[in-house]
Amino acid sequence: MATRTVTVARPRPRGRGWAMSARAIVKGVWIAQAHFLRNLWGFMRRKPTVFTVQFPEERLTQPNAFRGMPVLVQMDNGKERCVACGLCEWACPTDCITIYPAETADEIERYPDVFDIDMSRCMYCGLCEEACPEEAIVMSQNVEIAAFSRRGTLWHKQDLLVPVDKLTDTRLHYVRRSYDR
Amino acid sequence: MPTITIDGQTIEAPNGAMLLPTALENGVHIPHYCWHPKLSIDGSCRMCQVEVEGSPKLVIACNMPIRDGMVVRTNTPAVQNTRRGVMELLLVNHPLDCPICDKAGECLLQDYSYAFGSRHTRTEEPRRKLAKRKDIGPRMVLDQERCILCRRCVRFCREVTGTNELGVFNMGDHSVLDVMDGRPLANDYSINTADICPVGALESKDFHHKLRVWFLKKTPSICPSCSNGCNVTVHHYRDRVWRMMPRRNDAVNETWMCDHGRLNYQFVNSAERLRQPLVRRNGTLEACDWEDAVAEGAHQLGRAVRTNGAASVGAVASPHLTNEENFRFAQLLRMLGVATVDIAVVVGEGDTLLIKPEKAANARGARDMGLQPADGGLAAMLEAAAQGTLRVLYVCGSDLPQVVDAQLLDRAVAKLECLIVQDIVRSPLAERAHIVLPSLTFAEKTGTFTNHAGRVQQLHQAVAPPDGQPSDGEIFSRLLNYLGEAHWTFDPAAVLEEIGAAVPAYAGITFARVGPMGWVVAAAPAAQGVGA
Numbered sequence: 001m002a003t004r005t006v007t008v009a010r011p012r013p014r015g016r017g018w019a020m021s022a023r024a025i026v027k028g029v030w031i032a033q034a035h036f037l038r039n040l041w042g043f044m045r046r047k048p049t050v051f052t053v054q055f056p057e058e059r060l061t062q063p064n065a066f067r068g069m070p071v072l073v074q075m076d077n078g079k080e081r082c083v084a085c086g087l088c089e090w091a092c093p094t095d096c097i098t099i100y101p102a103e104t105a106d107e108i109e110r111y112p113d114v115f116d117i118d119m120s121r122c123m124y125c126g127l128c129e130e131a132c133p134e135e136a137i138v139m140s141q142n143v144e145i146a147a148f149s150r151r152g153t154l155w156h157k158q159d160l161l162v163p164v165d166k167l168t169d170t171r172l173h174y175v176r177r178s179y180d181r
Numbered sequence: 182m183p184t185i186t187i188d189g190q191t192i193e194a195p196n197g198a199m200l201l202p203t204a205l206e207n208g209v210h211i212p213h214y215c216w217h218p219k220l221s222i223d224g225s226c227r228m229c230q231v232e233v234e235g236s237p238k239l240v241i242a243c244n245m246p247i248r249d250g251m252v253v254r255t256n257t258p259a260v261q262n263t264r265r266g267v268m269e270l271l272l273v274n275h276p277l278d279c280p281i282c283d284k285a286g287e288c289l290l291q292d293y294s295y296a297f298g299s300r301h302t303r304t305e306e307p308r309r310k311l312a313k314r315k316d317i318g319p320r321m322v323l324d325q326e327r328c329i330l331c332r333r334c335v336r337f338c339r340e341v342t343g344t345n346e347l348g349v350f351n352m353g354d355h356s357v358l359d360v361m362d363g364r365p366l367a368n369d370y371s372i373n374t375a376d377i378c379p380v381g382a383l384e385s386k387d388f389h390h391k392l393r394v395w396f397l398k399k400t401p402s403i404c405p406s407c408s409n410g411c412n413v414t415v416h417h418y419r420d421r422v423w424r425m426m427p428r429r430n431d432a433v434n435e436t437w438m439c440d441h442g443r444l445n446y447q448f449v450n451s452a453e454r455l456r457q458p459l460v461r462r463n464g465t466l467e468a469c470d471w472e473d474a475v476a477e478g479a480h481q482l483g484r485a486v487r488t489n490g491a492a493s494v495g496a497v498a499s500p501h502l503t504n505e506e507n508f509r510f511a512q513l514l515r516m517l518g519v520a521t522v523d524i525a526v527v528v529g530e531g532d533t534l535l536i537k538p539e540k541a542a543n544a545r546g547a548r549d550m551g552l553q554p555a556d557g558g559l560a561a562m563l564e565a566a567a568q569g570t571l572r573v574l575y576v577c578g579s580d581l582p583q584v585v586d587a588q589l590l591d592r593a594v595a596k597l598e599c600l601i602v603q604d605i606v607r608s609p610l611a612e613r614a615h616i617v618l619p620s621l622t623f624a625e626k627t628g629t630f631t632n633h634a635g636r637v638q639q640l641h642q643a644v645a646p647p648d649g650q651p652s653d654g655e656i657f658s659r660l661l662n663y664l665g666e667a668h669w670t671f672d673p674a675a676v677l678e679e680i681g682a683a684v685p686a687y688a689g690i691t692f693a694r695v696g697p698m699g700w701v702v703a704a705a706p707a708a709q710g711v712g713a
Binding site: 083084085086087089090101102103108109110133134 | 279280281285313314389390391392393395396
């Protein structure tokens with residue numbers, strides 16, 4: 001097999017590498033010492049300005065666009081808004097939603113008898129929310145799915161219900177705006 | 182034969198044919214609601230309008246006889262505009278029930294709305310309010326708001342069943358579908374109206390709010406409930422059967438099936454199903470593994486034949502098993518030399534349309550496979566057991582207690598040395614058995630049934646049995662392995678070819694020849710007893 005040599009013109013890195021590194025190092029040191037000094041100043045004045053969020057005790061409020069685990073909207077009468085149409089189950093790329101519909105004598109005749117979400121499979125994509133014709137399933141701010149067993153990561157309907165008042169001004173507002181409803 | 186041109190395609194069709202079926206048969210899809218191949222022409226939906234050269238207006242294709250040289254266009258701007266207009270008018274009063282409607286996903290109104298309708302509604306008036314969830318019969322529920330007044334169901338009740346329960350009342354914009362006063366939609370074929378309903382106005386109570394149709398997987402099969410052998414499609418999901426729908430076969434059931442057959446699928450999903458064999462030890466039935474149960478069964482059969490002769494063993498074959506399985510059963514009995522055999526078939530009432538008196542799908546097939554009744558039949562067999570001359574009885578299926586005298590059966594079972602029962606549930610007869618072998622249902626196996634007219638039709642496996650649970654044919658093959666020398670296996674396709682070689686009426690049969698529409702056996706059915 002004949003061989004041949006090809007000279008490859010490799011592009012040279014733009015700018016001067018060492019100069020860029022030095023600038024970054026200086027910038028990093030500057031930020032770190034600024035934080036340090038501000039904390040130190042606050043500490044000395046007995047008014048500490050710490051940036052760390054003390055997680056289990058303190059929580060951040062996420063923007064409305066944040067996608068945590070999906071939850072079911074609970075109407076004022078305590079029932080779910082979901083009519084078990086199955087579109088989220090169909091849209092779900094990870095097949096983590098399981099619905100068994102049932103019938104009631106109410107005006108809205110259909111409700112989910114079983115509505116399970118396997119949170120260990122959910123990937124927070126939000127397609128269920130986008131598919132829902134009833135604004136019944138929305139993404140929440142909750143991302144805490146830790147459980148002591150795999151069975152514990154299976155959330156049932158009662159675990160998923162969130163009163164509509166808590167969602168109207170936040171995620172439901174965002175959903176109506178972003179999906180042009 | 183007249184020659185017509187549809188969208189530039191030249192088509193020959195028989196004299197007197199209508200334009201719509203001719204187009205559909207030749208692959209030109211013209212949308213339609215009220216036309217149905219097995220019902221008369223109504224022409225009420227106006228959806229199938231097409232342009233015919235020389236005609237001043239659009240014509241409805243369903244009621245347009247073809248004539249030589251006709252030139253038809255189905256996709257001109259005028260046609261498209263008309264379809265959009267028809268769709269808009271149909272949707273003016275149609276409720277937005279799609280999320281809770283069982284028809285969503287197989288609804289013609291949805292499909293045509295996507296294909297031919299406009300995206301937005303122009304009306305602002307409230308939709309008309311009518312009865313929803315109206316109970317119109319033991320198996321049907323009516324939603325009048327969803328109805329588009331195509332009258333398919335009305336024609337079905339008038340022309341197919343002749344019972345005339347449904348009608349369209351009032352006139353014009355006040356027209357509404359309803360049942361006649363005091364005549365609920367209760368005929369034996371009522372759920373067919375849900376099949377032919379192009380929207381979700383008529384729904385089967387059995388499938389009401391059960392599952393979205395797009396999750397269902399469909400497997401062609403044969404209805405197991407009577408000897409008519411209606412072609413069906415088994416709809417299944419998550420290894421459960423959710424419903425059965427008729428499958429068109431003009432030689433058997435056209436496009437219909439009876440309500441009893443359609444609803445008789447729950448036993449497949451039953452939680453009572455036997456999943457493990459049972460063997461009686463120290464007086465109680467205990468679960469054991471398959472190897473032990475089959476070995477015990479073979480031991481009992483073999484010992485009885487060796488010590489007391491083949492006449493001490495009797496067999497009741499099941500008309501619910503496939504031809505292949507019954508052929509293996511006949512081979513098993515032949516190897517043992519057993520000639521005391523009969524088939525337990527429940528005989529009920531039939532009608533002139535589809536329902537046949539024999540309430541089992543494969544009684545004829547079982548007889549054809551060589552399980553011909555011995556002299557005296559079941560009564561003589563049980564009498565012999567009660568006398569003590571017949572010591573081991575092998576019962577397949579659950580029909581025996583329904584076709585024989587209860588006291589005779591009681592006396593016979595009390596006297597038996599060994600009763601082997603092969604059934605799908607732990608029936609009262611199985612409670613008294615010595616060995617119970619779980620059986621599989623029609624939805625869980627592949628094979629063929631022969632209907633009353635000798636048409637061999639294929640079943641396909643729809644749902645999977647639990648791991649390791651053998652089919653009935655596999656059980657017979659394993660028993661043969663214990664009792665004989667040869668190594669028997671059970672592959673339905675191979676067994677069907679064996680049948681083709683062994684039974685003259687079935688000469689040359691294969692699954693490929695049976696196909697989706699069935700294969701009719703040769704005129705003279707095989708009249709040979711066990712041991713032939």
